[in-house]
Amino acid sequence: MxxxxxxxxxxxxxxxxxxxxxxxxxxxxVRGISSPVDSERGLAARLNYLTKSDAGYEAMDRAGVHVSPRTLMAWLAEERTPNKANLARLDAAYWDLRRRNVAADLKARLNNxxxxxxxxxxxxxxxxxxxxxxxxxxxxxxxxxxxxxxxxxxxxxxxxxxxxxxxxxxxxxxxxxxxxxxxxxxxxxxx
Structure with a gap:
């Protein structure tokens, strides 16, 4: 420098x-869900975003969210709530995916x-x-x-x-x- x-x-x-x-x-x-991950709305929005694409599942894997499909379905159906460690991992996965999605768009917009x-x-x-x-x-x-x-x-x-x-x-x-x-x-x- x-x-x-x-x-x-x-x-x-x-x-x-x-x-x-x-x-x-x-x-x-990088903008995203403002509701905290431990709120009902925040968790639902993150899970919805992460489960809509293969990239979301990859982000969960990178963040260490390793649960059975049954557990994931229970979270999505709001029948069960993830523990604190998995809430933190889901939040990390969400922001990782947001950054990756913004990066692709940012390159195109800045290169113009x-x-x-x-x-x-x-x-x-x-x-x-x-x-x-x-x-x-x-x-x-x-x-x-x-x-x-x-x-x-x-x-x-x-x-x-x-x-x-x-x-x-x-x-x-x-x-x-x-x-x-x-x-x-x-x-x-x-x-």
């Missing part, structure tokens, strides 16, 4: 490494048929920094192409090193002041 911020935060600046902010922005795209996506980059928060130490940074808006498949794959794999490498490529698009955006307060897009 770019590096004039040798001692980031020393003078009171707040922010996150750009690659981390990229992952946070992607994670923010090769046109890329305009990304808003908000610089670090320097409110707590004395004026003499502040850097002259403004929000930047750039169109990013060609990195989205790698970025989404890195996010899915929780590969922070790859997200940092992708962010370095994004920084190259900024030009001469790229290093001022190696740490940011946030990034976003309207994809």
């Amino acid at each position: 770019a590096g004039r911020w040798m001692e980031f935060g020393k003078h009171g600046a707040n922010g996150a490494p750009g690659g981390e902010a990229l992952g946070i922005a992607m994670e923010g795209m 048929n090769g046109r890329g996506t305009r990304v808003e980059i908000n610089p670090v928060n320097q409110r707590g920094v004395e004026q003499k130490y502040r850097r002259d940074l403004a929000p930047r808006s750039i169109n990013v192409r060609g990195v989205w498949d790698r970025a989404v794959d890195a996010w899915m794999d929780d590969d922070q090193d790859e997200l940092d490498a992708v962010w370095d490529e994004v920084l190259d698009l900024i030009g001469s002041d790229y290093d001022g955006y190696s740490y940011v307060s946030s990034i976003g897009w309207s994809a």
Whole structure:
């Protein structure tokens, strides 16, 4: 990662490494059931989502939900309730499947048929920094192409090193002041 911020935060600046902010922005795209898994509605919605496809059964398997078909049918019919451990596993399986489904859609939306996506980059928060130490940074808006498949794959794999490498490529698009955006307060897009 770019590096004039040798001692980031020393003078009171707040922010996150750009690659981390990229992952946070992607994670923010994952939406789902707001009812908790231990509520009747939350459990029913998760079970319904997970049992509608082979991918859902695979997600349950990855999360360690290993029950008999009879038990699963009893859960679906609301005749029995999973124990706390299985509730946690069902919740993990649900969010794993949501992330996977969002990832496929996110790649298509961010690539935008090769046109890329305009990304808003908000610089670090320097409110707590004395004026003499502040850097002259403004929000930047750039169109990013060609990195989205790698970025989404890195996010899915929780590969922070790859997200940092992708962010370095994004920084190259900024030009001469790229290093001022190696740490940011946030990034976003309207994809």
